[in-house]
Amino acid sequence: MDKMKVNYEVMLGLYAEFVLDEAIRKYKEEHLYIEIDNALAKGDEPKFLELTNELKALRL
Template sequence: MDKMKVNYEVMLGLYAEFVLDEAIRKYKEEHLYLEIDNALAIGDEHKFLQLTSELKELRS
């Protein structure tokens, strides 16, 4: 019975880690989109290319 409880706690911990990782990834992606929009608005090509590269890396 204790082994099942330990397995459950491990699985619950892994799920919590997955949810947290996904939330952080989504936050970073949204932040990058805002920064990309800002770079486009001010015409900063270098910053735009840098940020789109970061976004591509985050998505892969």
């Protein structure tokens, strides 16, 4: 019985970590989209390229 409780707690912890990681990834992605839009509006090509590369890396 105790082994099942430990397994459940471990699985619950892993799931919580997954949910948190996914939330952080989505936040970073949304933030990058905003910054990419700003770089486009300013005509800042180097910043645009830097941010789009960052976005591509985040999606891997």
